[in-house]
Amino acid sequence: MNDKERFRAAIETLRSVNKALPVEQRSPAINAADTVERFAGELRRQSSVLKREIETTRNDLAEMKRRVNQGASELATQDQRAEEQRKEFEQSLREAFKPGIRLPSGARTDAKFAVIKAKCLACSLHFLLPTWDPERHTNDTLHCPECGQHDGAFLVWRDEVHGFIFELVPGRSQFIGHP
Numbered sequence: 078m079n080d081k082e083r084f085r086a087a088i089e090t091l092r093s094v095n096k097a098l099p100v101e102q103r104s105p106a107i108n109a110a111d112t113v114e115r116f117a118g119e120l121r122r123q124s125s126v127l128k129r130e131i132e133t134t135r136n137d138l139a140e141m142k143r144r145v146n147q148g149a150s151e152l153a154t155q156d157q158r159a160e161e162q163r164k165e166f167e168q169s170l171r172e173a174f175k176p177g178i179r180l181p182s183g184a185r186t187d188a189k190f191a192v193i194k195a196k197c198l199a200c201s202l203h204f205l206l207p208t209w210d211p212e213r214h215t216n217d218t219l220h221c222p223e224c225g226q227h228d229g230a231f232l233v234w235r236d237e238v239h240g241f242i243f244e245l246v247p248g249r250s251q252f253i254g255h256p
């Protein structure tokens with residue numbers, strides 16, 4: 078028998094002894110002990126209700142924490158994806174703004190040629206000359222295809238192009254003349 082059981086048994090004994098007495102001789106202390114025991118029972122019930130509420134709140138908190146963590150990890154994933162997309166976009170912008178002429182096969186072939194670009198200072202025409210041998214073409218060798226000027230009065234530029242001349246000439250152009 079533990080203390081609690083001994084206490085209950087003692088109260089029970091006192092109670093029966095008390096009940097056996099005439100009403101005027103009954104002990105108010107034993108009535109008070111009854112009240113205390115009822116109140117203690119009420120306290121125990123309230124305590125167990127509070128414990129359940131605490132447990133529920135703790136579970137709710139754990140669930141909220143789990144959701145917050147999940148949200149944070151989804152955000153981190155999205156951030157990373159956005160960062161990768163930004164890098165890809167920047168890379169494609171860099172490619173697009175590189176100087177020079179780009180052909181569809183450019184990145185996939187070792188084939189190269191040059192494009193001579195010229196401005197005729199007599200008639201102001203700008204024109205292109207694709208060539209495998211750019212060293213052969215200078216302002217002294219060029220003829221203006223518009224005015225026929227051949228006095229060296231040209232501004233001249235040069236591009237190295239990755240790809241094939243046939244991608245530029247004819248490329249996908251409309252055919253308009255033959256001998």
Ligand SMILES: [Zn+2]
Nearest residue numbers: 197200221224
């Ligand atoms: Zn010209």
